[in-house]
Amino acid sequence: MTRINTRMTRIIMSIYNKIEDIRRKPEHIRLRYVWAMVVISMFFIIIIWFFSLKNSQTQTASPLNSVDTSAITEQFNTGKQSLQNASEGFKNTLNQQPLDNVTQNNNPDNTGGDINSNQ
Numbered sequence: 663m664t665r666i667n668t669r670m671t672r673i674i675m676s677i678y679n680k681i682e683d684i685r686r687k688p689e690h691i692r693l694r695y696v697w698a699m700v701v702i703s704m705f706f707i708i709i710i711w712f713f714s715l716k717n718s719q720t721q722t723a724s725p726l727n728s729v730d731t732s733a734i735t736e737q738f739n740t741g742k743q744s745l746q747n748a749s750e751g752f753k754n755t756l757n758q759q760p761l762d763n764v765t766q767n768n769n770p771d772n773t774g775g776d777i778n779s780n781q
Contacts (some may be wrong), residue, residue: 684695 684692
């Protein structure tokens, strides 16, 4: 166990020493290290992306027949009926006249004019 700890300590110290060594170098050399790390990082990201894309394409290539379409159709019909009921209720609401308009039209004293027009 101590052998592993000393080995890890040496690795960590060597990384720390390398970072300190890079910090002492001129800026154009440090930029080379930065761009090298960017290229290496992007290489790993592209590899991971490639394998995940390949995996997702194989999963989508499965036939559609394996999906139970009856449940999807039932949900679609339920949603369709709900939308039809809502639209009918909305139409009924729009076709109803407000109570104020109904009482004004049925009032025989209502001349339809302005309040000051009787003067």
